[in-house]
Amino acid sequence: MNCGLPVPGESEDFTTLVLTPGAVPAWFHVYSTRTHPNRGETFSKGWGDTRFAPLRSEDGSFVHTYYAASTPECAYMESVLHDIPLAPPGVFNVDELQTFHLAQFTLSQPLTCVSFHTPDLPKLRNLTRAQLIDSLPACYDETRLWAQAAYLQRPEAQAIAYGSRRDDAGRCLILFKQRLPDPPFTLTNNEHLALPPRRKEVLDLVRRLRISEI
Numbered sequence: 001m002n003c004g005l006p007v008p009g010e011s012e013d014f015t016t017l018v019l020t021p022g023a024v025p026a027w028f029h030v031y032s033t034r035t036h037p038n039r040g041e042t043f044s045k046g047w048g049d050t051r052f053a054p055l056r057s058e059d060g061s062f063v064h065t066y067y068a069a070s071t072p073e074c075a076y077m078e079s080v081l082h083d084i085p086l087a088p089p090g091v092f093n094v095d096e097l098q099t100f101h102l103a104q105f106t107l108s109q110p111l112t113c114v115s116f117h118t119p120d121l122p123k124l125r126n127l128t129r130a131q132l133i134d135s136l137p138a139c140y141d142e143t144r145l146w147a148q149a150a151y152l153q154r155p156e157a158q159a160i161a162y163g164s165r166r167d168d169a170g171r172c173l174i175l176f177k178q179r180l181p182d183p184p185f186t187l188t189n190n191e192h193l194a195l196p197p198r199r200k201e202v203l204d205l206v207r208r209l210r211i212s213e214i
Contacts, residue, residue: 002142003131003135003136003138003139003142004131005127005131005132005135005139005142005143005145005146006125006126006127007145008124008125008145008146008148008149009125009149010153011153012123012124012125012149012150012153013123013124014114014115014120014124014149014150014153014154014157015114015115015120015123016112016113016114016115016154016156016157017112017113017115017161018110018111018112018113019107019110019111019112019113019159019161019173020110021106021107021108021109021110024070024171025106026104026105026106026188027068027069027070027104027105027106027107027173027185028068028069028070028071028072028074028075028102028103028104028105029066029067029068029069029075029102029103029104029105030075030076030078030079030080030100030101030102030103030193031079031100031101031103032079032099032100032101033099033101034099038101039190040101040103040105040187040190041103041105041183041184041185041187042066043064043065043066043175043177044064044065044066045062045064046062046063046064049137049140050067050140050144051133051137051140051143051144051147051165052065052143052144052146052147052160052174053065053144053147053174054144055144055147055148055151055176056148057151057178058152063151063176063177063178064176064177064178065174065175065176065177066174066175066177066184067079067172067173067174067175068105068172068173068174068175069164069167069170069171069172069173070170070171070172071167071169071170072102072198072201073167073170073201073205074164074166074167074169074170074171074172075102075170076201076202076205077164077166077167077170077205078164078165078166078167078170078172079100080096080097080100080193080202081166081205081206081209081211082166083137084211086209086211089209089210089211089212090211090212091211091212091213091214092206092211092212092213092214093213093214094203094213094214097193097194097199097202098194100192100193100194101190101191101192101193102189102190102191102193102198103187103189103190104187104188104189104190104191105185105186105187105188106185106186106188107185107186108181108185108186109181111158111159111173111175112156112157112158112159113157113158113159113160113161113173114150114151114154114157114159114160114161115160115161115162116132116133116146116150116160116161116162117161117162117163118163124146127146129163131143132146132162133162133163133165134165147160147174151176157176157179158175158176158179158180159173159174159175159176160173160174161173
């Protein structure tokens with residue numbers, strides 16, 4: 001499938017911004033133990049098929065990436081409920097919560113990010129949010145090209161910042177471990193989504209969205 005995104009050039013006018021630790025007091029990351037023995041601080045080392053990853057570094061090795069959201073609800077929408085349609089509402093298997101966990105962390109220092117927020121997209125060959133952020137998974141081969149170009153053309157960038165597709169009230173990051181300090185962040189909490197209070201939080205969201213439960 002060709003989604004019609006332009007191919008990035010060798011010198012795109014990417015905007016970088018500095019995200020301070022105080023701008024978002026806590027970030028949230030949902031991870032699954034279904035296929036990998038992940039933990040709260042585990043970065044993807046090239047596995048997966050997402051909008052902005054996997055990516056390659058200058059030497060061809062995989063960039064270690066980590067998705068984060070500014071609220072728990074946004075993290076749930078971008079992970080646990082990512083593939084469930086909302087109109088008409090789909091179906092959620094509650095037993096899947098057994099494999100999901102929510103990590104909470106804080107940044108210890110300012111983060112330099114390439115901005116994929118709406119005001120900064122027109123400079124990139126008139127890209128729109130609909131093309132880069134709101135497009136369907138079938139377009140990931142094309143959206144990843146822009147993340148790859150941002151990584152290579154802005155060597156100072158430690159992350160990409162953008163607005164959530166599934167929850168437009170939420171802010172999202174994809175972090176690049178190789179460009180972050182060690183440790184990259186401070187993990188402040190780690191909770192199983194199958195247990196209270198997070199279980200209720202997820203199921204309240206499911207019911208609010210009128211998604212069916214099995």
